[in-house]
Structure formats: structure tokens, C-alpha cells
Amino acid sequence: MNLQRTTAGRAAPGPGPGAVLASLAAAQFTVMLATSIVNVALPQIRAGVGLSDTGTTWVVNAYGLAFGALLLAGGRAADLLGRRRVLIAGLALFAVASAAAGLAPSAAVMITARAVQGLGAAAIAPAALALAMDQFPTGPGRGKALGVWGAVSGAGGAGGVLLGGVLTQAWGWPWIFHAVALGSALVLAAVAVLVPKPAGRRAGGFDLMGTVTVTLALTCLVWGLTTARSAGWTDPSVLGALAGAAALLVAFAVIERRRTDALIPPRLFATGRVAAGNLLMALLGSVWIALFFFLPLYQQQVLGASALATGAGQLPLAGANMLGAALSPRISRRIGATATVTAALLTEAAGLLWLSRISVDGSYLADILGPSILIGLGLSTAFVQLTALAVDGVPPQDAGLAGGLVNTTRQVGGAIGLAALATLAGSVTAHAPAHQPHLAALTAGYRTAFAVSAAVLVVTALLALVLTRRARPTAPGTRTAAAAPAPRSLPAETAPTDPTPAR
Template identity: 85%
Template sequence: MNVARTQIQQEARPAHRPGAALAALAAAQFTVMLATSIVNVALPQIRAGVGLSDAGTTWVVNAYGLAFGALLLAGGRAADLLGRRRVLIAGLALFAAASLAAGAATAPGVLIAARAAQGLAAAAVAPAALALAMDQFPSGPGRGRALGVWGAVSGAGGAGGVLLGGVLTQAWGWPWIFHSVALGTVLVLAAVAALVPAAPGRREGRFDLLGTTAVTLALTCLVWGLTTARGAGWTDGRVLGALGSAAALLVAFAVIERRRPNALVPPRLLTTGRVAAGNLLMALLGSVWIGLFFFLPLYQQQVLGSGPLATGAGQLPLAGANMLGASLAPRISRRIGAPATVITALLTEALGLLWLSRIGAHGSYLADILGPSILIGLGLSVAFVQLTALAVEGVPREDAGLAGGLVNTTRQVGGAIGLAALATLAGSVTARAATHQPHLEALTAGYRAAFAVSAALLAATALLAPVLTRSTGARPAGTPARRSTDPRTV
């Protein structure tokens, strides 16, 4: 009797303080996104401080993204099977330890290994935190508002990383970008432990080790090949071998999953609601998202001559617009419908990127960056909120962690593909322009090309969105899914 009463009380706890729990979980997501971009403006100082080569400097960024993208599906399924709160707390503890190790690193290998450990931890944190956040809010307007908060902190984390990295690097040196993340993560861990209740129950089942190994190796080869292609070129033997291996492993993964009762990605997940559509569109959005936070700081520093602090501060309008758009996204969706919201958001972001494609070698922040940043922040945040809603629509509670891992995986892998392609494009345009233009003009030509192609890709995505989302009818983010009959669905 006492056991039953305790279980009932434990299951009721999420409804008591859902706002506080959401704040703690959103802080975990913010931390993960922060670590993606916080090193960008500090790379020259990190290179000098640790003695990195050109390739090693690239891997300070790539090691985190590689581990994060490759292990997200495994992290999401582990959260479903082992308990989301437990996996989240373990992931945050590892994230803090890895951040401390990165800040204390004096050798290139140690720093890169610590960044990989950060990515591994993030792959546990992100899907577990999203699934727990959805546990706090059953389908309805409350979930829409929760996803608005999620979108705000996700976008603000990317922009805030650039700002915080610039401030800390200029004030106290590059190690503090990692020490500050470690300290913040410890505070987030304490908040999660105090405010977030465990999700009711865990799924019975075995971990799909064979499928997990196949897809993790496939994603590792894919992301490694794409990131290596940025420097070595698409015809390099290592790049072709990695991409070919990724393709073969993905085929093997598909065959394995069809025959396993405990599949890592069960076919039912991709046929639920508009999960497949949401993930495909999120991959296309991610292909532009990651590149934006890569090229924009480079233009500010290498062409406009801004220092780390000024470059970081220049991200504030984008972050502010992002938070505003995310807070308005559920309201807009309820008023005009989900498909129209997605299309409008994507076209708004595309317009901002098209504006950025007109940057000049002798431009200024106010004339060339401020206006586009506001448009991009608004469009990016609204699209992110709506596509996240689509990607978890109607998913049963027992698959919520996997759904969170899947949508994060598609965004990360889409970002890796997009960044590799855009970096190759920008580099080739710059190389051709350098034969007859000064250095700054050549650099700017490459950045303009990257922004123009990004705008075109988002415009094409906006045209594709209604085709993919109309099959199950328009539904605003946060409103009940008509197809779900299980009261436990998230």
C-alpha cells in the first residue's frame, strides 16, 4: 500500500512544479548548445596556447561535433531504457569533468580528447533533457510554450557561445571558456537533481547493441568524412573511403533494424505523426544553422577586423531576436497553422541570409550584419520550435528519448553536411577570386557565396515543407495530436 502511494506521488510530482523543472532542463540544453560555438572566436588563442597544428585546431571543433552527432541515437535509447533523469545527471557530470580537463589541457591530444568526451556527454544530455521536458507538459498549449522556451535557449546557446567565448578569452584567457562551462554545468546538475522528477517508469527491453554499433560507426564515418573534406577536398582517398563506409554501414543498419524486435530505431517511430517530415526538414534547417555561426564570426574578425569581444557582442541582436521568435512561435502557429508557420519562418530566415549575401569587404556591422541578424534570429527560432514539435508529435512515452535523440541527430548531421559543402564552396570561390582580387575582397566573395546558397536552400525547404506536412493535416505546435489514443503519449 505504501509502495503504491509512493509511486502515485512520484508520478504526480511533474505537475507540481513543471515550470521550475523546465527551467532546469532548458539550462541543460543551453549548456550543450553553448559548447558547440564557444570555442569559435578563441581558436587562435587556443592554438597558440596548446601548440596546435592547422589540423589540430580544426579538430578542437570537430571532435565535439563528431562525438555528439554520432552518439545521439544511442544516448536517446539509453535514456529510454535506463531512465532519463539518471542518464541526464550522468551526462552532466561527465560534461563538467570533460570541460575541466579541456581547460587544464597543455597538450593537443588531451584537449581534443576532452572535447570528444564533451560531445559524448552532450549526446546523453540533449535527448534525455528534451524527453523529460516533454514529460512535464502533456500535449496542448503548455507543450507549445515549453517548445518555445526550448527553441529560445537552443538558439541563444549558439549565439551566446560566441559572445561568452569572446568576453572570457579577452578578459581571462581561453582556458576560462571551458572552466566557465564546467562551473555552469555543475550548477545545472544541482538544479536538475533538485527540481526534475524521474519520468514515470522505464521501458522494458534490451539495448540494440548491434544496431547501435552499426549506426554509430556509420555516423562517425559520415561526419568525419565531411569535416575532413573541408580541408582535404572531396576527392581525397580518406574522404571517399569514409563516405563509402558510411553508406555501407547505413545499409547494414537498415537491414539489421528490420529483423530485430528491440530495434534502435523501430519503424513505427518514423510512421508516427509527422516525425519523418519533421526530421527531414530539421536536417535541412541544420545544414544552414551550423554554417551561419561558422561564417558570420569569421567575416566579423577576418574582414571587418573585430576583436573577440566585439564579435561576441555582435551576436546579441541575433540572440535577442531568436528568443523573441521562440516565445511567439506557439502563438503564431495557433493563429495561422503549423505549415504556414514553418513556411513563413523559413522564408524569413532565407531573406536574412540573402541580405547577408550582399556583405562588402569594406562594410560595417550596422550596415551589413545587424538587420540580417534580426531576420535570421526570428526565422530560425520559429522554424526550430515548429519542426521540433513535428519531430516529437504523437510519439509514445517509451520512445520519447529516442525521438529527442533522432531530431538532434538529424540537425547535427545536417549541419555537418551543410558546413562541409558550404566551406568547400566558400574556399573555392575565395581561391578563384584571389587570382585577381585583394585578399579581403576574395574572402568576402567566399562568404557571400555561402550565404547566398544557404538562402536558396532554405527557400527550397520552404517549398518542400507543405508537401511533407500536409498528409496528416495542419496542426499548431503544442495542440493535441488527433492520431494519438494513448494517454501516455508525449
């Protein structure tokens, strides 16, 4: 039990792990909410601040670009400066930027505020995950904690569409940002009260050159991919950005080989689990983010649903997501982590394949409800398992970095997937027969995107069969047969994420 010292000098019970986890999960929910809450309000935001077609896309892209590019830096800063401290600073910045977006008088202020939101999110996500793993270093508790993490992550994406629709229709688009600002402030207060202060500060060097190089590389990569959606893959600026990203990544690899305080130290990949988890998470992310892009578009542009109805349509997906995340640790204990993640990916693939049969004269009940439930169950279960894999066996001093890395691969994978799928869907629509109605051509593009997404998940499931067996991951909530000697006690912010040794 956590203890706090009273004025009389006696020990008093402090917040339990459940309360701490709730505050940290709320921080993760806020980050995921901001990713999708603007989707259904983009037409109103465009009219409100005078955005062009290109500027409208950057309301989404500015957040994703800053978030994806700075996650590794945020994770390492959390390890070195203190996870609680970085989390609180990130929440404060996030709240201020959200309020600024709601009050934005111009397009430039709106896009800048969204980029600063992404910067705050890059500090929040890895620090919150590392702190959550500190509270549940091993055993069944970690499986339950990861189940909660998966539930709030998926619910944040679906809930963002719902809340965005409700607030936009009821009070106007500025309230989607005011609500996020208020929620962030409340989460900040909860973290400040509930998350224990560290007993000490961790010493260590900061790989400035490596951090700058990889941040620039990720910035070029994400910018090139997001710009490719509108400008096309052969645009000189897109090709230049992607070439710059490749050159910077090579430079980063050279720098890291010579550094004793490398940003991504080789010990992070010693068990083989981290690499496997991140590769599979990147593939899952490539489908995840695209789903919440295309599904609302189909509901609004083809089926003619309002912003409110589109948001409400996400409720079954969110409910299935929370159920899958809650059941994931229990399933993995029964059938094993490899079988669980493979089945989850195939379940989500089945839902996306079902969505690939949508029609221009379809309906929510016939075309969306059933697939949404399958997708929610599979997505959350896979997310829990892959997050566990990506942080399993990580040295305690690298927990924040591991959290930043798995979030980075999901974000970058999502940027790659969305850029490729949006280009593919747009191409199918543009090359539709001249006599085909516009809505039918749009639907054909969406169908193609969903079908390719299903194929990607089938490939991911096959890779999971090979990689997770080779990595021999520990299922969330289980222990290995042979346990290593317990490590020495560490401060609250640097407690081991998992003392279980590689098998």
C-alpha cells in the same frame, strides 16, 4: 501539482513544471553553448596548447563528431535506463570533460576532452528533451515549452560566441571551458533537485548490434564530411569514410528489419510526422551551423572586429531568436503550423540573402545588424515548429529516441552543410582574380556561402508546404478535434510525449 512526502507523512508541494522546464532548458542551453563558445577563441587555443592547422579544426570537429554520432545511442539509453539518470550522468561527464579541456597541457588532451564533451552532450540533449515533453504532454503548455526550448537553443549558439569573446579577452581561453564546467555542475544540481525521480524503470531490450552499426556509420559520415573541409572531397580518406558510412547504413537497415527490439522501430514513423520533421530539420541544420561559422569569420577577418566585439555583435540575433521562439506557438495557433514554418524559413532565407550582399569595406550596422534580426526570428520559429513535428505522435516508450533522432539529423545536416559550404567558399576565394585583394576574395567566398544557404532554405520552405500538409502536424499548443482515449499512467520518465492521435 507535483507532491513530495514530508517526514510527517503529509504531502508537500514539489517543484512545478515551470521549474522543472527551466532546469532542463538550462541543460540544452549548455550543450548549444559548447558548440559555438570555442569559435572566437581558436587562435588563442592554438597558441596555448600547440595545435597545428589540422589540430585546430579538430577542437571543433571532435565535439561535433562525438555528439552527432552518439545521439541515437544516447536517446535509446535514456528510454531504457531512465531519462533522469542518463541526463545526470551526461551532465557529470560534460562538466569533467570541460574542466579537463580548460586545464589541457597539450593538443592531444584538448582534442580528447572535446570528444568526451561530445559524448556527454549526446546523453544530455535527447534525455532533456524527452523529460521536457513528459512535463507537457499535450495542449498549450507544450507549445510554450517548445518555445522555451527554441529560445535557449538559439540563444546558446549566439551566446556562445558572445561569452567566448568576453572570457577570452578578459581572462584567457581556459576560462571558456572553466565557465562551461561550472555551469554544467550548477545545472546538474538543479536537475537533481527539481526533476522528479521516476516511479519505476522501464523494461526493454537494447539493440546492441544496430546501435554499434549506426554509430560507426555516423562516425564515418561526420568524420568524412568534416575532413573534406580541409582535405578536399577527392581525398582517398574522405571517399573511404563516406563509402564506409554508406555500407554501414545499408547494413544497419538490414539489421533493423530482423530485430524485434530495433533501435529505430517502424512505429516511430507511423504518423509520417517524424520523418517529415527530421528531413526538414536536417536542411535547417545545414544552414544553422554554417551561419555561426561564417559570420564570426567575416566580422573578425574582414571587418577586423575583436573577439569581444564579435561576441557582442551576436546579441541582436540572440534577442530576435528568443522573441521568435516565444511567438512561435501563438502564431501557429493563429495561422497554422504549415504557414508558420514556411514563413519562418522564408524569413530566415531573406536574412541570409541580405548577408550575401556584404562587402569588404562594410560595417556591422550596415551589413550585419538587419540580417541578424531576420535570421534570428526565422530560425527560432522554424526550430520550434520542426521540433514539435519531429516528436508529435511518438509512442511514449520512444520519446528519448525521438529526441535523439531530431538532434542527430540537425547535427548531421549541419556537418554536411558546413563541409559543402566551407568547400564552396574556399573554392571561390582560391579562384578569385590574381589582382583581387585577399580580403575581397574572402568576402566573395562568404557571400557565396550565404547566398547558397538562402537557396537551401527556400527549397526547404517549398518542401515544408508539401510535407507538413501531408503529415498533418499538430501545431504546438493545440489539440486535435478528435482525441483518443487517454493512455494509462506511466512513470515520470516514460510519460507519453503526446497522446494526440494521428489525424
